[in-house]
Amino acid sequence: MKRFQRIGDPARLPSSLRGSVVAIGNFDGVHRGHQSVLQPALEIAAEKDIPALVLTFEPHPQTFFRPNVPLFRLTPASMKARLLAELGFDAVIEQPFTRDLASHSPDAFVEEVLVDGLGVSHAVTGYDFHYGKDRKGNPETLAVSGERHGFKVTMAEAYGDEGGEVISSTRIRALLGEGRVAEAAGLLGYRFTVEAEVTGGKKLGRTLGYPTANMALPVETGLLHGIYAVRLRRADGSLHDGVASFGRRPTVDVDGVPLLETFVFDFSDDLYGETCSVSIFGLLRKEEKFDGLDALVAQMKRDEEEARVLLSGVRPLSELDRALAFQD
Known part of the structure; x- marks a missing residue:
């Protein structure tokens, strides 16, 4: 894989990455709908033999505008970067989303971020992309700006699933909240994966014969509380x-x-202190309270047997899924 860069300030973009093809969006989840925007950017970059970048925003604009409303991010910045690297991009620019940026007019956003900051040669967006103060900018206004500033614009149409329903991060969050992880994986194009440092716990699992690697996920994580077959x-x-x-x-x-x-x-x-990722393959059961430790251990043995059977038959959903949750 090529060397991938995470860049927090467009002003620090290496000269070798200026003039690139840039896919623009939040891309939370990097799901199949997002990939319908990202893939054309990669193809255009390959055709022109220039780098392919992703411009995204940190924090997520929804969190900026509604800080008191928890947002279950499918892919925090580090995981998003990992997925974009696996897809073949050269870098992600994690543009700080500040009050100043939010107040930019659409023209000012284009001039300051895309033209002066990135020297963009070709921008790729989704059909629902909006930018600038009051979300007044859209793919059509971006195309007009491109003509004025000398860069091209490609807009990807809405991407639907096999039933024709548009794939969205909101749909995927809802599925994960119900424990329907296999359906969520079908929309993501890969098994939902989390990443965190393994921390110490009370070591009760060790005394029960089931030592565990404990990971504290973001408090906003909306995955259904339950027992899952996984790969670490x-x-x-x-x-x-x-x-x-x-x-x-x-x-x-x-x-x-x-x-x-x-x-x-x-x-x-x-594993203490090690940052690991866990890919979730299937819900075995919801979380429940047992009448004592003996009943809990008996159920844990059944969970282990069921998880081994489930994982023995899994196959990759895509090359991205293979990179995350399967052996090379």
Whole structure:
């Protein structure tokens, strides 16, 4: 894979990346609908033999405008960057979304960010892209600006699933909130994947014969609390099947904060302090409170057996899915 760069300020863009093809959008989830915008950018860049970049915004504009309304981000910045790198982009520009930027007119946004900052040669957007103060800019106004400033614009049409329904991050969030992770994966084009540092816990799982790698996910994570068949990827790239609990552990904890606790099959290494990713393949059951530890352990054994069977038959959904959750 080519060297991928994460850039937080367009003013610091290396000269070698100026004049690139730039896909513009929030791209939370980098799902199949987003890929219908991203893929043309890659194809145009390959045809012109120039770099392909993604311009996105941090924090997510919805969080900026509604800071008191939690937003379940499917792909926080680090995960989004990882997916974009796997797709073949050269860099992502994580444009700071500030009050000043939000107040820019559409023309000012184009001139300051796209022209002066990036020296864009070709911009690619989705049909629903808006920019500038009061969202007055759209793909049509961008095309007019492109003619004035000397860059081309391509607009991707809405992308639907096999039933003709438009694929959106909102739909995927709703599916994950119901534990329908296989359906969500069909829209994403890959298994929903989270990433975090493995932290120490109370080590109760170890005493029960099920030691777990514990990961604190963002508090906004809207995945249904339940037990899942998963694959964990270590920092060294190795993959390990397992079963994970996401939730508050009602049998053993009172008012516990949500954690993702992964029991990795046939594994004894220490993962503390390591940043790992977990790809979620299937919901086994919802979280529930058991009448004592014996009943909990008996169910955990059944969960392990079911997860092993489920994971033994999985196949990659795409090259992106293969890169995240399958051996090279």
